[in-house]
Amino acid sequence: MLIRNATLADGRVRDIRIDGERIAEIGEGLDAEDDVLDADEKRLLPGMIDAHVHFREPGYSHKETWTTGSRSAAAGGVTTVFDQPNTDPPTIDGATFDQKAGLAEVSAVDYGINGGVTDAWNPDELLEKPLAALGEVFLADSTGDMGIEADLFEEAVERAEAADVTVTVHAEDADLFDESAKERDDADAWSAYRTAEAEAEAVERACSVAADLGAEIHIAHTSTPEGVDIASEAGMTCEVTPHHLFLSRDDLDDLGTLGRMNPPLRSETRRENVFERLVDGTVDIVATDHAPHTRDEKDAGIWDAPSGVPGVETALPLLLEEARKGTIDYERVRDVTAANVADIFELPRKGEIAEDNDADLVLVDPDASVPIRGEKLHSRCGWTPFEGRQAVFPELTMVRGAVVFHEGAFAEGGGQNVRRSG
Known part of the structure; x- marks a missing residue:
């Protein structure tokens, strides 16, 4: 995948190429030879x-x-x-x-x-x-x-x-x-x-x-x-x-x-x-x-x-x-x-977000501020002490290059022990 036009934490706008589980390349104007996600200058964070x-x-x-x-x-x-x-x-x-x-x-x-x-x-x-x-x-x-x-x-x-x-x-x-x-x-x-x-x-x-x-x-x-x-x-x-x-x-x-x-x-x-x-x-x-x-x-x-x-x-x-x-x-x-x-x-x-790091990435629209509602959260307990407070939720979450959450939908499993051998 190529994530194009992502604004990083330091304000730079960059393209991020992902190869398998890792970040393969970070740059400007990278060739679009992969599936492309246009971040449209939204924030991309680790x-x-x-x-x-x-x-x-x-x-x-x-x-x-x-x-x-x-x-x-x-x-x-x-x-x-x-x-x-x-x-x-x-x-x-x-x-x-x-x-x-x-x-x-x-x-x-x-x-x-x-x-x-x-x-x-x-x-x-x-x-x-x-x-x-x-x-x-x-x-x-x-x-x-x-x-x-x-x-x-x-x-x-x-x-x-x-x-x-x-x-x-x-x-x-x-x-x-x-x-x-x-x-x-x-x-x-x-x-x-x-x-x-x-x-x-x-x-x-x-x-x-x-x-x-x-x-x-x-x-x-x-x-x-x-x-x-x-x-x-x-x-x-x-x-x-x-x-x-x-x-x-x-x-x-x-x-x-x-x-x-x-x-x-x-x-x-x-x-x-x-x-x-x-x-x-x-x-x-x-x-x-x-x-x-x-x-x-x-x-x-x-x-x-x-x-x-x-x-x-x-x-x-x-x-x-x-x-x-x-x-x-x-x-x-x-x-x-x-x-x-x-x-x-x-x-x-x-x-x-660095080359050869795990592609653990979060894409957020900084302007998408919404009130927190316990009934919309995904914990089994179904409530939050922050009810009604404003927050900016991600629209996409990736773990080692795999999309695990996107606009309300989840992928099954996929997590690994970070201390796994090798």
């Missing part, structure tokens, strides 16, 4: 690499499946996902890795599988598998018995460093949660309970342990400017989520328990400061922490509803809307959704 999703299989397929989750990803311009280990059973040894790998074969997009760390994990088996990363490793009671003690955290970091596997960390210090908030039952009580100080302290502790071991770690879903700054100053990388970039405690009266997640929503001032760090380059990447639950499950009191929101289909469209408005530039969107992710997680043929 597909988003979402390093943090929960596709819920095995164990919770009523919330999401690899089929529904990966289609939702493709419709949102995501071409690679990293699935987290807290499924049932959790991905903590060779057998559970193989079980999840078998389920993931139906994925419409490329994928990685993260390994988990619990008291029952088998690092000898797990670290022999083609893992995307280790984590998210929990330092709090975020997901039941997935939380671990300090000595096990140190062991996990040491073992992963020796195996050249990135460790991603969920950093919240449960000792700094505000127990007095449990006397409340309003929607803001969860944010009051899981304090910003609890995150900052845990990020500092995790970074200190890693530095003492001569290792590097990646801080997941950083929700506070303090956490972002601590990770950056320590020389570690961090991610932020769309919900922490675009939602705050001010939205909780409308969201109710649909706005409960871990870490929780923060003040509007903190949200603004996190967004500023996204724009100025302090934040390394955006990842969604796509964690769907059914509406029935969310229809509970603030202390009983499960934590988590969907986001894999709306992350890039929300950022593209900000680029359309001029609050962030397209090059920065490219970096935080693709180029930096590929660098952190060592995906040398992904993340950039």
